[in-house]
Amino acid sequence: MAKIGVFICHCGENIAAKVDCTKLAAAMGEHPGVAVSVEYKYFCSDPGQESVKKAIRENNLSGIVIAACSPRMHEATFRKACAEAGLNPYLCEIANIREQCSWVHTDKDMATEKAADIVRSMVEKVKRNNKLQPIEVPVTRRALVIGGGIAGLQAALDIANAGQEVVLVEREPSLGGHMAQLSETFPTLDCSQCIMTPRMVETAQHPKIRLLTYAEIESVDGYIGNFKVRVRMKSRYVDMKKCTGCGDCITKCPVKKISSEFDCGLGKRTAIYTPFAQSVPNMPVIDKASCIYFKNGKCKTCQKSCELNAIDFEMQDEFIDLEIGAIVVATGFQVQNTALYGEYGYGKFPDVITGLQFERLASASGPTAGKILRPSDGKEPENVVFIQCAGSRDPSKGVRYCSKICCMYTAKHAMLYAHKVHDGKTHIFYMDIRAAGKGYDEFTRRAIEEDEASYVRGRVSKLWQENGKLMVRGVDTLLGKPVTVVADMVVLATAMVPQPNAKEFAKTIGIAYDEYGFYNEAHLKLRPVESSTAGVFLAGACQSPKDIPDSVAQASASASKVLALFSKEKLEREPVIAVNNEATCAGCWGCVLACPYNAIEKKDIRDRSGKLVKQVAYVNPGLCQGCGTCVTFCRSNSLDLAGFTEKQIFAEVMGL
Amino acid sequence: MxxxxxxxxxxxxxxxxxxxxxxxxxxxxxxxxxxxxxxxxxxxxxxxxxxxxxxxxxxxxxxxxxxxxxxxxxxxxxxxxxxxxxxxxxxxxxxxxxxxxxxxxxxxxxxxxxxxxxxxxxxxxxxxxxxxxxPPLTSKEPLLERVEKMNAKERFDFWQEEFSRCIKCYACRQACPMCYCRRCIVDSNQPQWINTSSHTLGNFEWNVVRAFHLSGRCVQCGNCDRACPVNIPLRLINQRMAKEVVDGFDHFAGLSPTQEPVLASFKKDDTETFIL
Known part of the structure; x- marks a missing residue:
């Protein structure tokens, strides 16, 4: 005989304002099988939970229904309370009378009636609930970090320093990401390379970190604690075991005029190259598209120059299969192509450059060795105009969001320029100055007050060339006047946008993304570093535009989540999984095809003499995610979902 | 001869x-x-x-x-x-x-x-x-054309009238080569999704479930239609479902022994017009 407890929560006024909880409690008390039906202001509070536990013990309840908010909020809370009172946690059901009733209705009588329907249907369900036990799955204590920029390095080092194994996969030939390209970093103006390269070296030398550069993720299967990841090692055509990074091949390579990706097109590189001098690993790769040998079968100059015979033109892509417990995605961002703003003339006028290109000009390791020189004629510019929000906060052409870092780096650029060209003039067109962060506002004030950056509040409408100068026409909204500034160089503060293949990559790992392609966190406020997929965490600008401190902080947060996961030998999983009735299964294998997690296998049923009687479907409890796709497909209803059995659902529907 | x-x-x-x-x-x-x-x-x-x-x-x-x-x-x-x-x-x-x-x-x-x-x-x-x-000309069914011209109300009334004769003998199921399940969903009574008594709701439930279970699998051999002792034009439903599957997924049932079942397989370019 069922003894069900019904607990109706007021949620302060959230529910009580629209649902007559007293009437509801009385009505539920009359329902067959209900032993207790009570109301309370906040059942999620400590005294509220205590009263639930007390009621379970005193009445020896066989199941409870909490009529309150969405199960997403407090199902875990009340299941825990059940367990503490000695009742199997899966004998607790939540009737959502807040989001699905009080919040969306205005008529109190009708809302009360609907709440009664909702609670009644859950009472009918819980009567048919079974005691379920959590499933234990082993955890592979090895983390995969995807992306070798500052976020990826930080996450990898934090996990490795805690003693756990890490595999770091980087798509490019070298670690470093965008941070390695920067000159000096705000708000302290320390040299990016000086703080970055030691980290890169530390990562490469760490005994717990396996570094896979020039590699891409091919596929990700499995689930939290037990991912199976296949990595494609792109052929470098250089044997990393033999190469010492002497650089002879690079000096001899006859193809020298390839636009350097690392220098944002401002410098040149050879066909066999390392992205930059401080590359880690410091071993070159051959750019197949530019190499003469791959084009017409002749040359091999690099091979001849290599004393160690490390160059192998026959090298093929290789695949590495990894067993992984947790994944940190730190795939970063790209700079939006500002050519979409025809009025700014990017791509048309050589002296209109992006912020990242300016970083390369200002960098001591850059193509001009740190001298600010204009790309067109190599002269030092006397007037530089910076245009902020060149792409960000522009719903019509660019992106709607704020790229967050541009206000700060533009102020930094103005400063660096003032430090290098003492009588240079800077004008900065801006919409707002967003300098929230430790030491950030002080930094922008310093640019204005000490380094005499002239901020003009307004947008630029047109940019053209006249007598070798760039004419920048904009508006000064504080003066209410149009202004024209004559400039030698214009720097666009371009938007940070997701990597070009961000959406496809999200599908490969199975995580959610937003309309732009930034990866979605599980909860914006409370779970900001977890993705929507268990065991996959986010770090850095792949989630949203971020500066270095934020990226590092998020990377460390992700690392702590990974370490928390690795702190246990086994992982408990919800026992909500599909179960097959082997007696009625017809073995049509529709479920095998339909299962998105490859969780269904074929199982042989044999008689005593070992003769095969038939084959039936078997659901692997470790792999099943409880989505129910197979259940809906099965024509004979042989498959059923624990916790949401056909019986329960039927009772729930009939209870309405 | x-x-x-x-x-x-x-x-x-x-x-x-x-x-x-x-x-x-x-x-x-x-x-x-x-x-x-x-x-x-x-x-x-x-x-x-x-x-x-x-x-x-x-x-x-x-x-x-x-x-x-x-x-x-x-x-x-x-x-x-x-x-x-x-x-x-x-x-x-x-x-x-x-x-x-x-x-x-x-x-x-x-x-x-x-x-x-x-x-x-x-x-x-x-x-x-x-x-x-x-498709052979004989597959053109005048009654089907008539039913398809009806509006939703008329069509519902038509089928209600037809199904009202159903006595739940399941001869259609026994005659169908596709109904090989060891236990049919109608034989499952925990829970009893499909009412066994022959009233309007149960009759609709059974015939609609049958139509769904056969969509993408029916070859319109007509076994069910001929087996029906009360002459419900079951072929019309099957023909209509077969057309839906061909139109929606370009799936002609039974083209090869390795053809994936249409409702269990998923292709990235499947249309998703039904998702609101």
């Missing part, structure tokens, strides 16, 4: 040399235009074989009789093109192994019966593709 004689000889030969252990065909029924299934194991039984234009029942369902194919010996069967499609679907759903099935294909125009070239399911792929591209 020539076709019938030729096939009698072939069956006898194949039985004699042990290629097949049995052949499933037709023999005379209780009235001149009715045929019964014939299970030929001996040369004498082969003499009873009849093959004419009235042999319309799709016999493929007999192949999934429990234990028939478990000895891995071959069985011969007389099939029209839609029967061959049924074999393909049964193979795609792992209910039989096509290598065990020897097909005696035939088709008819008017009273004329002619044999189809081939013995194995794979031999008929060109023929089936041809049927997919150019």
């Amino acid at each position: 020539i076709t019938q004689e030729k096939y009698r000889t072939t069956v006898k030969e194949l039985l004699a040399n042990g290629t097949i252990k049995m052949a499933i065909g037709y023999r005379p029924g209780s009235t001149p235009d009715r045929r019964r299934p014939l299970f030929i194991r001996t040369s004498e039984e082969a003499d009873q074989l009849v093959l004419d234009s009235t042999c319309i029942t799709n016999l493929s369902g007999y192949l999934v009789t429990e234990g028939l194919l478990s000895d891995e010996k071959q069985v011969g069967i007389f099939l029209r093109p839609e029967g061959i499609r049924s074999i393909n679907i049964l193979a795609a759903e792992y209910q039989l192994n096509v290598d065990q099935i020897v097909i005696f294909g035939f088709d008819s125009t008017g009273r004329e019966v002619r044999p189809l070239q081939g013995r194995n399911a794979g031999d008929f792929s060109a023929l089936l593709t041809e049927i997919k591209e150019n």
